[in-house]
Amino acid sequence: MRLLELREDDYIGDEEVDEALAYIESFLVRRLIAGVTTSNLNRIFQRLAVQLVAEDAVPQAIRTALSPARLYWPSDEQLREEIRSRAFYWQGRTAQQKLVLRRIEESLGSKERVDLADKRITIEHVLPQSMTADWLSELSDGGDDADLLHRQLVHSLGNLTLSGYNSELSNSSFAAKRKQLGQSGLVMNQEIATCERWGKAEILARADRLADRAISIWPGPEESGRGSAASRDWTLLHSALAALPTATWTSYSDLAELIGSHPVPVGVHLASVSVLNAHRVLTRSGQVSDGFRWVDPDDDRDVHEVLRAEGLVFDEAGRASADQHISVRDIAELLGLPIAADLAETEVAGDDSLSPQALTALEQRFLRQLNEQSGPQAAGAVQRLLEHWRAGGGELHYGTSANASCAPIITVGGQSLYAIRFYAKTAEVPFGLLRNRKPFNDPALREELRQRLNDAPGVDIPVAKLELYPSIKNSQLASVAVFDVVVAVLDWFRATVTASEE
Helix, strand or coil, X not given: CHHHHHHXXXXXXXXXXXXXXXXXXXXXXXXXXXXXXXXXXXXXXHHHHHHCCCCCCHHHHHHHHHCCHHHCCCCHHHHHHHHHHCCHHHCCCHHHHHHHHHHHHHHCCCCCCCCCCCCCCEEEXXXXXXXXXXXXXXXXXXXXXXXXXXXXXXXXXXXXEEECCHHHHCCCCHHHHHHHHHCCCCHHHHHHHCCCCCXXXXXXXXXXXXXXXXXXXXXXXXXXXXXXXXXXXXXHHHHHHHCCCCCCEEEHHHHHHHHCCCHHHHHHHHHHCCCCCHHHEECCCCCCCCCCCCCCCCCCCCHHHHHHHCCCCECCCCCECHHHECCHHHHHHHCCCCCCCCCXXXXXXXXXXXXXXXXXXXXXXXXXXXXXXXXXXXXXXXXXXXXXXXXXXXXEEECCCCCCEEXXXXXXXXXXXXXXXXXXXXXXXXXXXXXXXXXXXXXXXXXXXXXXXXXCCCCCCCHHHCCCCCEEEHHHHHCHHHHHHHHHHHHHHHHHHHHHCC
């Protein structure tokens, strides 16, 4: 309304209105893709309207006002990472998601206009939500963990497209989907059909192409003087719990999938912060987590009695009724998040039966600080890395200083070595320590470690720090590409140390 008022008074023309609206649209779309909450948009735009004066170059004034990092307008680099790694299928509403995909399709020179009002047009997962034997074989072809890849990529933008044949495609093999998509009038579907297979490399490559298109369609913020944004908060999790209907329960795994985290950090957060309905979060089997405690130490109520009084029904084994379970699909519907009618449930890795009380005091302290300073997505990524290390027989060492830390260690010859130590906000690479420990007292091996870490997008450890303690941000680990590199580095580090003792 303020823009139209300035136009009516001849302070700005149609081209300036178009440019100003393009910045506003970009601000909204990029935040949608990045999963930023919409709760403060009213205040942002009310304040912006008052700031616009006739004497200013209005489009540039709008771009400048919306660019501070605290307003979460993702930069080009941030947008690329969000498109590669974030579960876009859970962001915003279905119509908004379809609009993003339609605009990208139109930018490809499509001659077939997508009618959003046509109910036959739905969002199609190329890699299906429910895995089949064919798809497990497709994903594991490169030696990757098929289940882990599925969880990481299935809802990402690189795996999503528009189709009027969702029910026909369903869980079909890629060969069958490829034939159908090749007959589509949509350019984005024809591009998918040119692929011989559909796995991690193809999904991430398509994500990069979509990011190029998105950046050209929606201009980014001013980069100078933005400062750094605070880490993502837990608003979506809190909103999900507040929306639970009476006499229902959900699980740590459901919440972890919704916010892109991991069940253990979710459990630690709920045990540390007073959150409405947190006591209605149970294990996947519907049981109260062992050692459950209320956040308020003076609250001595029996949680089972509280849940029964609220209407939950338990069997003799202490499992809540499955009929009263609110799944991640149900939560998405309650919050108005997009959901397909034929959505199949997906599994989340991790043991959500482990209560925060079952963790050691040092583990709890580390996870609390990690949750607070790095946010749910980074905390989930760190937890998955630590689980990967333990699954390979490695140990974890938790620091005792005020700044909590955790290092995945391997002990050989009576000494402990580690390639990385996680703190609340950063992951430190201890070259200074390794230079005095075999076999990494060999500068060539430390240089190889540096180069392997630098294979991760956005990681650039200079050679000058080969005897120091450089670090990367935990938030970078939320990127699938960075996560995969660090996993590979940990595996290489373990193999290198083990081989040196043989």
